[in-house]
Amino acid sequence: DQQVKQNSPSLSVQExxxxxxxxxxxxxxxxxxxxxxxxxxxxxxxxxxxxxIKDKNEDGRFTVFLNKSAKHLSLHIVPSQPGDSAVYFxxxxxxxxxxxxxEKLVFGKGMKLTVNP
Amino acid sequence: xxxITQSPKxxxxxxxxxxxxxxEQNLNHDAMYWYRQDPGxxxxxxxxxxxxxxxxxxxxxxxxSVSREKKExxxxxxxxxxxxxxxxxxxxxxxxxxxxxYNEQFFGPGTRLTVL
Numbered sequence: 390d391q392q393v394k395q396n397s398p399s400l401s402v403q404e405x406x407x408x409x410x411x412x413x414x415x416x417x418x419x420x421x422x423x424x425x426x427x428x429x430x431x432x433x434x435x436x437x438x439x440x441x442i443k444d445k446n447e448d449g450r451f452t453v454f455l456n457k458s459a460k461h462l463s464l465h466i467v468p469s470q471p472g473d474s475a476v477y478f479x480x481x482x483x484x485x486x487x488x489x490x491x492e493k494l495v496f497g498k499g500m501k502l503t504v505n506p
Numbered sequence: 507x508x509x510i511t512q513s514p515k516x517x518x519x520x521x522x523x524x525x526x527x528x529x530e531q532n533l534n535h536d537a538m539y540w541y542r543q544d545p546g547x548x549x550x551x552x553x554x555x556x557x558x559x560x561x562x563x564x565x566x567x568x569x570x571s572v573s574r575e576k577k578e579x580x581x582x583x584x585x586x587x588x589x590x591x592x593x594x595x596x597x598x599x600x601x602x603x604x605x606x607x608y609n610e611q612f613f614g615p616g617t618r619l620t621v622l
Contacts, residue, residue, distance in 0.1 A: 430594075
């Protein structure tokens, strides 16, 4: 059973517009969420994260929103640039400081973002 | 520069042969991980190690083996028992322990293994 779901496999947006990437999770123990960006034949690079004590985290053009009651998070990229074209993975973990947590990351299947010039 | 090295970038092996993928990090990270990525799939955890001389199975450990004799190194052996070994393999590392309860994982460039 998939604990982290990225239901849309792809998204295409125009340069300068907003990109919104969505992610849903089912495990209520997850309390830390990350977004990674991946180019073909390369390793993922960390983009931004958010802990469950927050509902928003912003870093430059990237903002992650967390809705704990809906078990949903989203990544907003504003403005989108052609260099943002990549596969984006959502990941979640449960802190090792909480019972049953292990810090292992559980990844979604990824979403391919294409930003058109 | 600090980072994670995986070698080689591309690897070809004949069916039935064991093959070992290298992963080295100079980030002084305690924890290391091996993932596998298949087309249309997320990253699936094969094995992980949070300390030298200790490791745990991930979600898809069958047909794989690892060792962690040094903090810097976490080689993965794909054995002939792995039924579908052709995939993109990613190694990662993170700080573990102390007062920090959440740690980002940093990934290497990956090794594309093709079994003929």
